Amino acid sequence: MIQLTNRQARQFLLLKHGLLGEHQFTGKQGVLDFVRQVSCIQFDPIDVCGKNAELVLQSRIKPFSKDILDELLYKDRLLIDYPDKNLAIIPVEDWPYFERYRHAARQHAKHYPEMEALTEQVRVYMQKHGALSSNDLKLDGNFSWQSVIHWSSGNNVSRSVLEQMYSTGELIIHHKKGTRKYYDLAQKYIQPSLLNAPEPIEGELEHHKWRVLRRIGAVGLLWNRASDAWLNIWGLKSEQRNEVFRQLLQEARIIAVVVEQMKDILYCRAEDLTLIEAVLQNPTPKWRCELIAPLDNFIWDRKLINELFGFDYTWEIYTPAIKRKFGYYVLPILYGESLIGRAEIIAERKSGTLVVKNIWYENGIKPTKQLRAALKQCFQNFAVFNGCETISAESMS
Template identity: 25%
Template structure:
């Protein structure tokens, strides 16, 4: 940001910044009127995306993240919304469900892949891609397993050439995921998936950059250029330009938090007038939108978080799948959880409390109430805390 156009600036304390982030993230969840299914769509539209993940020691990340914004959430909502073409799968910073309302803005990235300005992690076998596309055009929706061809196990997941072709066609926008069957993708032609009235005009770089800025700030309260362009290549200059324009328009304001500079939408800090629950504990998914940028998390919440399922067992400090816990407006603990299907028990293998947690008795009462709800969400009859530290 050039700074020449800054006409309004605000200083926030760290606790005020945390509150703004949590209110913008809809944490803890508040009851929404209307159908539960509609509340789920509202959450996806507000957040902009919800990350999909395959780990299932507890409910998968996309279900968990949405349950934390809508306590009436049911896992079948995702399939329903996909079938209704209200959401679709594509790439945010990772594989995600996105609102169909924002479909047009996925085209900027898709076109970049198609034109070779972005490189896919798979090589493009264009002859095979055309064969795969033609078969789906003629036969209708197909899964990777519907195509013959040997896998090369040395290359790991998705190494079958036709699977690679499917994913390349998906990333460049020729194919979409029309549904999932037992969590496996079903691919179909894009024109047969999107609603007929969908805007398919490709946004300019400036339009796309403005979309990234406004979407990020709506869902996160305040942000910096590096956060708005997280894992997106080649967009920093365009986003900086848009922020300068929006500061000049006075649709953005600058925010200072303990010497660190952010921007926010005009009127965003008015949210601080709203109350936020400081008695309810919330168990978060490691892939929750609020947590995914670890440097931001450390700066704003003083919470140093590493998902240890990717760490060798002997080097883990907290456990395989530790879930951060929000309470009293801060991240104060983490719980290594696992569903024991044989006993229908949610096992908390390790509940680790942060040094900053002072009111331990009040926290333990709150976390036990939350664990009761989380157990039910995971189709368990009860929960069991096995180990607490310190």
């Protein structure tokens, strides 16, 4: 068991995420290294000032452009769109570990025999024409259908069939145009040794151990309690999670961490002990100012962030406007070792303007000359990331 001060726990988390001191990740290789380190980054199609996955990367990778992520996904095929923590992006080498979900989808499809004839039509069309979206394919059918993995589909038969074939692993997302997904046959893009590999882990308990360990690594520190960090791990209820933690501790694959004035014990992966040793040396890293994505791995567990950083964050995008405390799409602001406020930012791409609509500082935070200079540089970097040439930031004047 390791004991940390609150500051040391915060430093560890930030160092783990490449958010403390000098940038640890550079360019395309840096994107790949970071995604492999955290196992997955959450995807969300809403684009107010960058999509969530892009926002996660822009705060860590120097330099980063949206084209880099697109190339890794749709040209190099080293990353792939795949459900993990909800919709996500994962390293393609992790494909075999999710075979049990594809198997479940194939079993599920047997309840809809009318689907097979439509599926064959898609195969034939794709062999001839290549990648397509649901708008490119007009299938006739009349049946009620629910995907086993993630989506609920309505009466669009073409979309339903494509999503079912995606959930079984027969299709992958070939590319996206805006929010529209284009699919193609997985066998064209995933090497057979991965595509057809049997699941490496047998048994539900061992699979749960793999996924919990993966999520702890994705966040850095987690507790054994209900958390959004466990979303989309099938069958992981509190009883199963308790047994998983017991075994991972016994096998010395996770380490218990006690943080001052915190009731709950936290856990980190054993391989992250070197980072804990680094923060125990009381480093004084160079301060950075970064905008954090709403669904960033770093803040997956909002209650944990509140306890460690004293920062209460709710993504208010689905909150009725009249009930919002802040705004529609608001990003936390990291400055040094603290979350010092939040900003509502809109990229008006037609005019090439990044609009900083509002900034809300946390109680006790004074916008000093140094902080304003750091924020100005942060917004300048963010404007370049969004392809904007000018910045409108009345709230900073």
